[in-house]
Amino acid sequence: MTNEKLLSDFKDVLKKEGLKVTPQRIAVLEEIIKDKGHRESEDIYMAIKSRKTHVSRATVYRTLDILVQNGFARKLNLGDGRARYETKIDSPHHDHIICNECGKIIEFVNDEIEKMQEEIAKQHHFKLQQHIHQLFGLCKECQ
């Protein structure tokens, strides 16, 4: 998806929800698009601030919520108390391997595991809604 399309989609969503299109909201979206990495709210806040747009931490959090709520971004919980955000646009589902030493994050997909999760949920009469699957260890460089 082109960035123009994305931006216009975002504006449409905002309008549809009766929300206003503000420079701060656009800036957060742009940051999420620009660096597809697994970014902390603070990073995004600093990045926007160090550019041009005046923004507050509160607004960054609020906008990230909007993005997550509307399928533009995913929120990750890596267990260290700081949420990470990554674009969800053109980015199929995946899970993560995290290096315990340097913090490097690699994405992985495994369809068999996905299927098994469904089966496990079924066995326990659960209707599966989401899952968290994270592998932690030492990356090649840190071993």
Add this chain to the structure above:
Amino acid sequence: MTNEKLLSDFKDVLKKEGLKVTPQRIAVLEEIIKDKGHRESEDIYMAIKSRKTHVSRATVYRTLDILVQNGFARKLNLGDGRARYETKIDSPHHDHIICNECGKIIEFVNDEIEKMQEEIAKQHHFKLQQHIHQLFGLCKECQ
């Protein structure tokens, strides 16, 4: 393992580490044994307090750390900002399914997934150390 054996093992560990055997520490161990559920620090604190032993939140946290460090307990991160603790004694590795509605937690084990995780780690040249695998959805009663 009998509770007597467990208690004596715990005392041995404390001694080996140059730590003292205190009523507070014993009480936390007893709570972890008593209710094998997935308990919050606050629950354990309240349970000990409502009995007989004088204890503080700080000491509960400190003791839970000791228990985790020495293989008596596991610390779980369910993504809601409160850690859960469960006994690790006579309790083989497992992962969890959590109901998004009522919070019910069910344990599951799947050897194939365990194996695949190893493979995935290998593919990415990681030395696997731990993992988090949690399924979230609606339990039978909450659907």
Add this chain to the structure above:
DNA sequence: TTATAAATGAGAATGATACTCAATTATAAA
């Protein structure tokens, strides 16, 4: 029994995130 290092607990500190509310701003209507 004593000496002493470790443990405890009350309360303060921390850190990420959420909330409050007065001032600002986007936007629909005139």
Add this chain to the structure above:
DNA sequence: TTTATAATTGAGTATCATTCTCATTTATAA
């Protein structure tokens, strides 16, 4: 284009789980 107004913003405060501090208490080795 101007205006009216409801939504948004941001500075600072609040929250909440957890950790830290440090003076007091306690377990334990001698």
